[in-house]
Every structure is written in structure tokens, then in C-alpha cells.
Amino acid sequence: MSITYELIAQSPDHAARLGRIHTAHGMIETPTFFPVGTQATVKTLTPNDLRAVSASAILANTYHLFLRPGADLIEKLGGLHKFTGWSGPIMTDSGGFQAFSLGLALEHGVGKIAKIFPGAAEVPTRPTRKKLARIDEEGVTFASHLDGSRQRLTPEISIHVQEQLGADLIVAFDECTSPLSDYHYTRQAMERTHRWAIRSLAARTSSTAGLYGIVQGGAYPDLREMSARFIGSLPFDAFAIGGSLGRSKADMHHVLEWTVPLLPSGKPRHLLGIGEPEDLFECVERGIDTFDCVAPTRLARHGSFYTTHGRLNIQNAAYREDPAPIEAGCGCFTCQTFSRAYLRHLFVAEEILGYRLATIHNLHFILQLMKQIRQSLAVNQFDELKREFLERYRGGVGSQGSRDERREFPAPKRAF
């Protein structure tokens, strides 16, 4: 097998587990989080910076690299590792989610989760914008967001592109439905995804890349179970939960509860596109090993810093003369070197350095949190860590964490 999963410890209380994924470019201790480097760069950071925040692996977006600079070019230059200078494991996604963003998500005006809190603005019930992607049995035809050119992805093309990129962890091509898709359409799309899964497996030629099968089925329990059983029965090296995760965090938790127990326990499980601190605890508890999400890096570029007391918006006037670091005791370069007052000045003056310093802090925060989670699993104290962390996180810094929560699921247009 191309990659292997080593189970170190299984929680006796729930599905959480401690493990290791062995890849051609090194070992990944799980549970952990993969910073997102959409365009072959985790925005603002070098490989050295990523190592300094203890990143073990990163995720790059097939859709974006397929369009620019192109997979042929990256292959010619020796693959993503050589191109970017990042020598650790790299995961690529399939491009399916971006096709979704250009298609149904644009039409429905929604993201992966349509509505997060009761009382939040209602989701639209009729089409909002003309979709830019069309799905058929063979694959997806879409208009490039760069130049409007007509482009096509199929399971075979997606796997070929991911192998050209040289990723260690690659993903079967799938169709992602919207939380507003009805049962009938969601089932059709799931069945197509199953056929595409078989084609993705047949298309692989790499002997080193681990191939992830993707479970679909929206927020419908029977479809999710059907998909988990079917995809779980195929000879994938690992599995990912994709697609619509419902209309609330509770829905997302249910999706994991329906699917994870049906997947082979000897293989890694990835949750695509999720990764706020609260989510990490809830999803690890439900058996997820790895995560990727743009939230920590995107929030950073908007001046929103994670702290153990919730998120801190550095542009707040309260920090104007504040000589303290973002978080006392934080070991990241940013907190070791700069004051809130200086960081606020950089953001107010729109200085590029601020975006990098915030990205360093947020990734360090999330990756340290994952390390704490792993340590807690090793000594069976995950529940205590979760309770203590969430109590402090939700209670602090004016509950910015929950107020801004919807921003963690960016509208599809922001995916570009």
C-alpha cells in the first residue's frame, strides 16, 4: 500500500483516536490539521515558516493549480515538493468542491453548511446566480474563474493532474451537492460519485500516493450510510467526508456519527474544509484524523487572531497602545517578538507584514491545539481538555468567536 495508517491509541469513550500516517514524504501524527496552500503557497508563508509552526503536511487545490500555472508545468519542474520547496507530505483535493462552488453553490447562494444558527439569515430558496459549471455522467465542464475559458475535469483527469502534481495524499473526484439539494438530486449525485470513485481507483498509476475515497450523501442519514458502506468497501487507502454537511453544526456532527463507524478502522479519515477550534474537538471526538480549512489563514489576513479566550480582532481600538503580545505565553514568533499595538499599526496601515505575522500566529495556535489533543488522547484526558478549552474559548474576548462564526464557511465566491 502506498500510505499506511498506524493506530496508536483508541479512546475507550468515543471514536477519537491517536495515530500516524506514513507517507513517501514523512510521517504525520494524527489527529492534526493541514494548512491550506491553494495556489502552491500557504499564503504569506515560506516552507521554513511552516516548519516553525510545526505543520506536518499541507493541502493544495487541484482546481487552482490545474488552471494556473498548470499541472504540466509543475510536473516538468519536478512536482509540487520541488516547486514550492515544501518537503513534507502534501495533500491535494480533487477539484470537485470548486466545481460545486461554480455550480450548485453559486446557484443556491450557499456554502458547505447552509445555515448555522437558528435565527441567522434564512438561506435563499430560489436561484441567486447563474451557475458556471455543468455536471454530466462523465465529469464537470466549467468556466475558468481566471479567464472564462471552458475547462473540463473528470475522475480520470483529476487523478492524472494530482499525480502530475506529485501529491502524497490524493482524492477521488466527487460531486458535491448543496444543503438545499433535495433527496432525489442528492441521491443521484451520490450514485454518480460512487461510479466516479471506481473510475478514480482505476485511473491511478502512482505507487506512492495514497488515494482517498469520498463519502457523499448530504444530510440524509440513509444516503450517508449507503455511501459510507459503499465507498468504505472499495480499496481506497483512506477516506474523506465531503459534500454538504447540512444546515447546522449539529447536522455536521450527525453526518460524522452516521458515516465514520462504517469506515474501515485501519485507514485514515479526513474531513474536508472544516477546522475552527470548536470543530476540531467535536470532529476528533467523532473519529476524524485530519482536517484542512482556510479559516485560520483567511481570518489571519483579516486581523482576527485566535487566542485561548476566543478570537481577537486586532483592529479594535482597545489594542492601540497595548504592549502585550496577542497571547501571553504563546511560543509563536509573532507573540515572542511583537506587541498588539505594533500588529494593530500594521493592519491599520495595511502593511503586508501584518498578514504574515497573523498567519504564523493562527497556524501555530491551531497546530499547538492539535498537539494538545494528541497528548490528551495518549493519556485518555481528551474530555477534560475539551471541556476546559471550550469553556475558556467561548467565554473570552467578547465572544467574538461565536459572533463571527458564519465567516468560517465562506460563500463560494470567496473560495477564489
Added chain:
Amino acid sequence: MSITYELIAQSPDHAARLGRIHTAHGMIETPTFFPVGTQATVKTLTPNDLRAVSASAILANTYHLFLRPGADLIEKLGGLHKFTGWSGPIMTDSGGFQAFSLGLALEHGVGKIAKIFPGAAEVPTRPTRKKLARIDEEGVTFASHLDGSRQRLTPEISIHVQEQLGADLIVAFDECTSPLSDYHYTRQAMERTHRWAIRSLAARTSSTAGLYGIVQGGAYPDLREMSARFIGSLPFDAFAIGGSLGRSKADMHHVLEWTVPLLPSGKPRHLLGIGEPEDLFECVERGIDTFDCVAPTRLARHGSFYTTHGRLNIQNAAYREDPAPIEAGCGCFTCQTFSRAYLRHLFVAEEILGYRLATIHNLHFILQLMKQIRQSLAVNQFDELKREFLERYRGGVGSQGSRDERREFPAPKRAF
């Protein structure tokens, strides 16, 4: 005396010299170049990055910091060194040049040098835009570029602000004329600058900051000589050549030839706002010890990389698949780690990382060049180095160096 200058070697052939400036925050080997950190950050870089490219001192802009975040704030937080994390020497300018940019330069539509090449577009002969600054005997009143608020700088305010910022090298407040100013006006402004020089000296209270007197007089030989003699006779710790440097590089060279020999040889000499590779050789040869200029960092953010064969525009399609570093043998982090193809991708995709990597390379290039110049002065081989360097630099990479040359003197509006 607050700072001291140590002459290590004087060229027997011309005015070039090797020396050291001792300041409260460390020693500066001269000749050298100060990277510009306008808003208390050398754009995209951390203090660590600056040390890695061998910067010995940086320059920050009084005008910008006076307006935002304010000198009171920076003083309260312990001064610029503590605020920025840069522990080496810091120079501040007086704010006079920015007042010029809002005043005469805007009215005349010109920069420090009005016209550089014969045949280049003619400089305007009548007012182009309404000026935003007004000069009187006491000082300058201007409208903030941030919010249009009415602001005032005088010699006393400028010195006080620079002392609040805690700079090691501070500059007397001066009036900068335009290359289009006539003899009569240039003389008036020079005489005012002389009165302001005396007031700047009287206003200083710091026992550690070295105070630079500024020589004015435009491109008029008798005024420049008069100014050099007068300013040179005052008890400044160092001297700077400021103001209009004429209509060509030859004019600029003449200004140095008229003034430098009249300044006390035991004190450092700074040339404000100049710093392209060719200029460094020509001006070191004419006795300049230190330089500051936004060109290396601004060009970097536009994808223009210095090489020993001239400037290389990374967005050129020729570099699309080029696996080579920007310059073979370059020891900077960027060249040691990344290919032209990757850097081009970052610039085409407008990824922030590209701006930082280019800034690192360009500053490394300029600072290594200054180091070579110092080494050549130590063994009396400056002329050989200059000839070899310029021959290669001017001959290479499609003469981009000279084609783009006018960009090194940005129009005043770009100073913000």
C-alpha cells in the same frame, strides 16, 4: 558627541572612503545602504529578515509615523526599536521631503530629478496640480494624505518627533525645492533652510541621537557651495545632501562634486533618497557614506529583481518554466530556495509571498554590493570593481536596467 565617525581608509584617487559610524544601537560600516521602512516596517520583512540580508541600519519616515500611529504612541511604547523589534541603528528623515511632495513637487509634477535622459518626456513648465502644503518662515502646513486633516511641521516639532521616535540618526528640518524652481526661489528656500538648521540644532535634547544638517541649493553651483559651507560650519554630527538634484544624473554628480569637498571630512555624509546600483558607485566615488532609497524594495514588489546582469522582470514569459534561481551563486534565501518559475507563478497569481521573496533578494543584492564596495576600498580596487560591475550590469538581461530607469525616481504621489 552623540555619534562618532571613524575614517578607516581614504581613496587616494577620489573622494571615496571607508569608515564606521558608531551609534547607541551599534556600529555601521560605511559606505552602506539603509533599507527604507516608511511605516515602521521595511515592507514585507521582519527584523530577522533584515539581519539575514545583512542590513546594518534602516530608515523610517517621520512624516508617515507622525500621522500614523503618532509619535506619542511610539514614544509611550518605548520608541521605534522596541515597537518594531529592530535593535540596530535607525535613521529618521525630517518630514521636509514629504512636505515638498505635497507642495512644490505636486505643483510642478516632478520628483527629485526632473528629467533624467535627453529625449525623455519634457518636464511640465506650468503647474499641474494644486499643492497641498504651504511653507512660511516658521514651518510647513499641510493636509494629511490619510484624512485631509490640517497638520503642521516646524524644525522644533520635527526634532521633537524624531526624538520621541528614538532614532539614532535624526535630520534637521529643511525645505526641499523642485528642479523647476528658479534661482531666486531656490536661494530663498536655502536661506530659510539655513535658519531652520540653526533652530533644529537648538531644538535637540537627545544626548545619543546624531543630528544631520542638510545641504540645499538645488542645481545652482554657487548656492550649493554657499549651503555646504554654511551647514558644514554648524555643529552637526553628520551631513546629508538633500533637495533637488537637477535634471539628470550628471547634474546629481555635479551637486556632489560642489558640496562634498566643502563638508568636514571627519563626519558622515548621507545622500537622501538615492540608491540604484549605478548611483551607489558614482556617489561613493564622490564621497557619500550612506544611502537610503525605496527603489530596491519597491521594485521588488513590482517583480523587478536585481541581478549582476541588470534587472530581471519575473513576469516575463521567458521565465515560465525556468528552474534556475534568480541569480546563480546568489546566497540569499530566495535564490537558495526557489526557482524563477515558482517566483513567476507567485507574481502572476498575486501571492503575497512573492513580494517578500523579491524584497529579500533585492536588499541582499544591494547590501552585498555595498560590502563588495567596502572590500574594494580596503584594497584600493574600487575603480576596477566599478568598471567590471557596470559593464556587466548595463550589458545584461535586455538592458532592462536602463529602460526602466525613470521608475527609480517615483513621482511624488508614489511616495505615499
